[in-house]
Amino acid sequence: MRTLVERLLRHRFVRFCAVGGVATLVHAAVFFLVVAAGGSQLAGNCLGYFVASIWSYYINCLWTFAAALSWQGFVRFQIANSVVLVWGVIAALIGERFAFPPAATLALTVIVGPVLNYLGHSRLTFRKA
Helix, strand or coil, rough: CCCHHHHHHCCCCHHHHHHHHHHHHHHHHHHHHHHCCCCCCHHHHHHHHHHHHHHHHHHHHHHHCCCCCCHHHHEEEHHHHHHHHHHHHHHHHHHHHHHCCCCHHHHHHHHHHHHHHHHHHHHHHHCCC
């Protein structure tokens, strides 16, 4: 089993997905903490996005892409992530407008968001010059 995991983790895409999966858990944890504390779904999605995106940039640079941490790279990362943030806001507004349960709103965010995220990062943040 260990060798299978090691072989899989040699692939950048697998590492990207692993980082994204943990970032999604971070986002979800923050989202539900904010909502449980009486905050809105919009506040939970926005705060969850910010915390998860900072963690994701750091780990993707150091582990997934072996890229140097830089403010310029962080800005490119956030530009690519802004599409996911906008989608999260839209999903939260839809959820609140139609009284979706918080889990349904989060599902909208985490199903569409990773696809948008990968497209943005592969074309902007971590593309080879």
